[in-house]
Amino acid sequence: MNEAARIVEEGIASAEDVDLAVRTGFGVRLAVLGLLEFIDWGGGDILFHASNYLSEKVDAQRFAAPEIVSRNMAEERRGLRDGAGFYDYAGVNAQAYRAGRLGDFAALLRLRGLVPPFVHGTLPA
Secondary structure: OHHHHHHHHOOOOOHHHHHHHHHHOHHHHHHHOOHHHHHHHHOHHHHHHHHHHHHHHOOHHHHOOOHHHHHHHHOOOOEHHHOEOOOEOOOOOHHHHHHHHHHHHHHHHHHHOOOOHHHHOOOOO
């Protein structure tokens, strides 16, 4: 929420544009995958390296990776592909898990009317 407010404050985007991006971007995703599950999905290493880069290049305090993210990296708990991250995925069929979550996401997009027309086989005019 602070970052969203900063984006508006710094003139990067309008409040309307920020809210539109959240509603149609990661907001919908987070209804299917919680935020920490989302990190595990993509890999905690992405968050770790992005945080380190931003911390070094932009603002050390604002973007430093949390200790738990660094600890997960050290323990090779980067998420789904390692079998553990914030969650334990031992014994989980990763392909089936991903397919199920993507199916849930697609269903939510359809329910909210957010599926672009070309997904249904018709290209936009």
